[in-house]
Amino acid sequence: MSVSGHRYFAINKPYNMVSQFISPDKVRLLGDLDFDFPEGTHAVGRLDNNSEGLLLLTTNKRVTRLLFESEQPHxxxxxxxxxxxxxxxxxxxxxxxxxxxxxxxxxxxxxxxxxxxxxxxxxxxxxxxxxxxxxxxxxxxxxxxxxxxxxxxxxxxxxxxxxxxxxxxxxxEDMELGDLPPGGVREIEEETFFRLLKIENWQPEASILPQE
CATH class of the missing domain: 3.30.70.1560 (Alpha-L RNA-binding motif)
Known part of the structure; x- marks a missing residue:
């Protein structure tokens, strides 16, 4: 379990699959991958149906803003x-x-x-x-x-x-697809996830956890 309680994944999104878990259309979904993702998992950004490769998934809703809406381009x-x-x-x-x-x-x-x-x-x-x-x-x-x-x-x-x-x-950034096969899933430790993406201002998230 990460410091914040969130989980982080890199997948190799196959061709002919949309970057979401729910759709009103009859399409291949992320939930069709052979992996039991935790509740609340969502894609960070998207790859369109015809595109393949590295797609990030997480239960942390802040990641999209930190990665794609920051002043520092990635x-x-x-x-x-x-x-x-x-x-x-x-x-x-x-x-x-x-x-x-x-x-x-x-x-x-x-x-x-x-x-x-x-x-x-x-x-x-x-x-x-x-x-x-x-x-x-x-x-x-x-x-x-x-x-x-x-x-x-x-x-x-x-x-x-x-x-x-x-x-x-x-x-x-430094998060690479590598030899992950199409449809493959790799879980990533929280600190490593943010370090590879070169996101430095993520740690305040830990403050939401109750103090012992």
């Missing part, structure tokens, strides 16, 4: 498989910022980011549902952002005329 890294061969010139466009359409029909120039062409990591498993056609020309990119507009990574690759075939979040 890095999130994504492995992206796109159609056709990406050139270094195109990568420079991603790094410097591209124009995407965001909520309200507004054009938005993305904040400069880290982007590079990479080989497919050995730990990335084939996608079970709706396999991608890796025998066709494609590139794997590693894109690291500090902002998170709706479907931003997909819109960024579209802006450079490369359709996103597969998107996998591999890290949030």
């Amino acid at each position: 890095k999130r890294a994504y492995l992206v498989m796109v159609k056709n061969i990406v050139t270094q010139e195109t990568i420079e466009k991603l790094r410097n910022g591209v124009t995407i359409r965001i909520k309200g029909g507004v054009d938005w120039v993305t904040t400069p980011c880290e982007a590079e062409i990479v080989e497919k990591p050995a730990y990335i498993a084939p996608r079970e549902h709706h396999p991608v056609k890796e025998f066709l020309p494609h590139s794997w990119l590693l894109i690291t952002l500090t902002e998170g507009k709706f479907h931003q990574v997909r819109k960024m690759t579209s802006a450079i005329h490369h359709h996103c075939d597969r998107l996998i979040r591999v890290s949030i």
Whole structure:
């Protein structure tokens, strides 16, 4: 049990699963994973139905605010498989910022980011549902952002005329997906959880516990 009484998890969200436990629609839910999560567990942020990879779950309602609504931006890294061969010139466009359409029909120039062409990591498993056609020309990119507009990574690759075939979040700050298999769950000790996410102002939560 953590100091605050809360529990913390990292999962590898599979393709074709929504980042929630309850839905009025007939979709695959987090509760379908082979793990007995405690009551009150919820996802910290989201990955859309078609995206895969690192998703954080916790019973601590403060985490979303501390991580995604703080003044200090937090890095999130994504492995992206796109159609056709990406050139270094195109990568420079991603790094410097591209124009995407965001909520309200507004054009938005993305904040400069880290982007590079990479080989497919050995730990990335084939996608079970709706396999991608890796025998066709494609590139794997590693894109690291500090902002998170709706479907931003997909819109960024579209802006450079490369359709996103597969998107996998591999890290949030120093919290890494590693070799956790699709659908796998890893429980994380509270202090380690916040240290890896580089959140320093979480300890006052312990004050809610009754004094002995």
